[in-house]
Amino acid sequence: MSSPFRPHPALRVYCLPGVKGWLFGLHDGSRVLFFQKVQYWGSVPDRPPIGSVPIGSPIGSYPQPIQCSVNAIDTAVNIAYTMCEFYSHMTRENLLGLHEIATLADVTPSAVANWRKRFPDFPAPLAELKSGPVFRERDVDVWLAKRDGKGLPVLYYDRLAAKRGDDPMLMQQIERAVENLTAKTTSLDRPGILLGKIQSGKTRAFLGIIARCFDRGFDVAVVLTKGTKSLAQQTLSRVKEDFREFIDAEEIQVEDIMSIPDLTPYELNKKLVLIAKKEDDNLNRLLDAFKYKYPALREKRILIVDDEADFASVSFQKRDGVVGAGKISSQIDDLRGLVANSAFLQVTATPYSLYLQPDDTAHVNGNSLFMPKRPQFTVILPTHDKYVGGDYYFERSIDPDSPAYYFYREVPLQEREALKKEDRRRFRVENILSEKRTEVLRDATLTFIVAGAIRRLQAKAGSRPPEKYSFLIHTEQRRESHEWQETVATAIRDALIREARKDTPRFNGLLQSAYSDLKRSIVLEGSSLPSFDDVKFEAVGALTDGQLMITKVNSDKDIHELLDDNGQLKLRTPLNMFIGGQILDRGITINNLIAFYYGRNPKRFQQDTVLQHSRMYGARSMADLAVTRFYAPQHVYQIMKNIHEFDGALREAFESGAHDQGVYFIQKDAQDRVVPCSPNKLMFSDVVSIRPGRRLLPMGFQTVAKTSGLANLNKLDRQLEILVGSEPDEPTLIPVDQALELLRLAYANLVFDNSGDDDDEKAHVAALEHLSRTSKNRIAQGKSWLLVAKDRDVARYREEGRFSNAPDTKQQAALAREKAADIPVLMLLRQNGEEAKGWRGLPFWWPVIVTPQAAVTSIFASDTPSTNTTVLKKKGRSNKMSELRLRQSPTEKGIQALMNVGLTREEAELKLDAASSHAPALATARAKR
Secondary structure (H helix, E strand, C coil): CCCCCCCCCCCEEEEEEECCEEEEEEECCCEEEEEECCCCCCCCCCCCCCEEEECCCCHHHCCCCCCCCCEECCCCHHHHHHHHHHHHHHHHCCEECHHHHHHHHCCCHHHHHHHHHHCCCCCCCCEEECCEEEEEHHHHHHHHHHHCCCCCCCCHHHHHHHHHCCCHHHHHHHHHHHHHHHHCCCCCCCCEEEECCCCCCHHHHHHHHHHHHHHCCCCEEEEEECCCHHHHHHHHHHHHHHCHHHHHCCCEEEEECCCCCCCCHHHHCCEEEEEEECCHHHHHHHHHHHHHHCHHHHHCEEEEEEECCCCCCCCEEEECCEEEECHHHHHHHHHHHHCCEEEEEEEECCCHHHHCCCCCCCCECCECEECCCCCCEEEECCCCCCEECHHHHHHHHHCCCCHHHHCEEECCHHHHHHCCCCCCCCCCHHHCCCCHHHHHHHHHHHHHHHHHHHHHHHHHHCCCCCCCEEEEEECCCCHHHHHHHHHHHHHHHHHHHHHHHHCCHHHHHHHHHHHHHHHHHHHHHCCCCCCHHHHHHHHHHHHHCCCEEEEEECCHHHHHHHECCCCCECCCCCEEEEEECHHHCCCCCCCCEEEEEECCCHHHCCHHHHHHCCCCCEECCHHHHCCCEEEECHHHHHHHHHHHHHHHHHHHHHHHCHHHCCEEEEEECCCCCEEECCHHHHHCCCEEEECCCCEECCCCEEECCHHHHHHHHHHHHHHHHHHHCCCCCCCEEEEHHHHHHHHHHHHHCEEECCHHHHHHHHHHHHHHHHHHHCCCCCCCCCEEEEEEEEEECCCCECCCCCECCCCCCHHHHHHHHHHCCCCCEEEEEEECCCHHHCCCCCCEEEEEEECCCCCCCEEEECCCCCHHHHHHHHCCCCHHHHHHHHHCCHHHHHHHHHHHCCCCHHHHHHHHHHHCCCCCCHHHHHHHC
């Protein structure tokens, strides 16, 4: 950078006396430049100008707050001479800021800032201005020439960050992670953890960490991926994409461990990235490379990056009562044992199996406080401004003013069963458009076509190229089910094509219904809505021109052929429907996903896995969100919402550091007591998160019949009138045991469509008791507030088809939150229960628990491995065999037999319940209510 001013023959000197000393001003013909005065009159200023004003400006106003007068001192020859000498000197000097040095060295400004910290001989700045430090160009030139590649790092990350356009927050966290990896000792027991949200750019981040680690002296990076060819290929493609410049310059070599060539000494001297799946053959090949084939690697500095670290890496096997590490964990340990110097980084969005590992010291002095096993460090990745996660889908979705309010539609259990396998007693595929048991999938398909048409028309109207869109059907693991679903989806598409060509009333009615559904959320989002005629023209064209492509993805071979050069599923046509199972559960990127038909039952899976199924997470435009739709059974949606809340609760604890003080894990024992729960049971159980200041309430229930529930209702009515009177208006403080009895009475008149949903009763009873008895306010311990309201008339279903979840008014909710400072509030809201509102004509009390603001985050496990499973284990049976034996109970066999002849599971359960005089498990559960 050249000097900011030029010599002028009419140079004049100004002297500005001010309250903080003297300033010199040099007039160069266009400006007056100010220099701080030095100690005595004849000296030369050793700093650049501190500012300037144009000629004609009121010089006294600069710099503020100094007030001064201007005195021309043309006769002061000695001063003028001295200043002119300095002025001449300055015009011969070029001054550089960080950006100019970065341009000169072809790096980023952050790299230059990094040099200043890392290299003591980096030139000192002439001044530290508000805009940044200023350096003499000749000093910088000398420093760069002196190094000339001898010790000056290549600075891979700076070049990578410049190419990718990494934002400052991401760069800051990458630097923080690398500082920790270089300064702290990591191990399998004490790893470093990079914690990001699902689809929030974790791969981008750990590739940046690898690049910076190479800058810091690491020689080899081993990237461990989930054990599928597809994800390994996607990771390999992504590494090669980001590191292309370094690969082409022969600075970095990237290899899949299963196809690695014989490496020459020349290649071994490069920076090396090895990709390996977390699978026996891959890891054995990796170990063999370090042990025998390339022993020189053992002396190099190694970074091990465990991507999707909650998958397989942290696993435990229990043999003869002793818990030990699983196979993959042992192999990673073996690798670390081979090398002289290594660092270990785990990357995940679902860290719970990493933090919440089995620990025999989970409870302290009988207290239900579990202290999670801490990693060596945790670096939390920022989310970018376009990131959309569970907050949108499961929290904003209750706001009628948000487009998210309309994104969900229920899939009946009968439809989910019908899509498992062909059964002509359930429905006939030739009548697909009129079949009740595939109605939602039919509507979802047409809504997807209409949504794609709307988005493509919006793009054309905005002079943008139209995008391609995707629809994922993910309901079963079995390939036979995928074959049948492909048949059904194809039949729906072909039937719609026939109807569209004939322009039938049925087609127009279905099209209008889809358009009206999408219109509600598009209007709320604020996007322009094309006319129905334009959308119809586009949608008919999409159908008749073959723009809807249906693809089955259920094997590594299929996925390999379907990936593009970036390792993402190819979108070959404007509208792409993918049908798959577990292979699509995480990692594989599906762009522009605007429809998701989800039928798998998360209650059978670990919470980590279920959360990863949420393929709608990631960078999403608001215009895409306005047409995004999610289809699932009600209880599945509710479980996913619970898991989102669980994820949010633990993430808050991790981010805030609250888990240093502990996270409560509780359950109910056989004697119905609240007891500590070992966190490793989270892998087998349902959970309900109990967070400060939140509401806990049942949803998706129906009341018992009027005749069977009236006595219990009258009992609860009488008890409440005794406690709060006939016209309650203020909360009442009562013993928690009394509150628990009221809560149980309220639940006794509620029944749930899905047998697992009544687990909420256990959780809410446990939460109410736990939060009261563990209150930090000793005076309030063992008590609860009771807030009662009558004559409520909430409908069972909301307008868009979801179950109602707001039995309380805003005023009641605010009052309850105000009272719930140290102890919980139990709200009981008497609903009229009218049949016109979807109920059975029986009034009932809807319970709502408001958790204290001062509560510690708690996790309730409502289901744990049964006693029968434990007994079978002791006899030497495997856990898998135990679960199989439990599933094949006489009741279950009867249900399966009835389902095989065309009944739904619900119908089969009711039939068995009515037919069995023994009333096994089902009748007992109903009798309790």
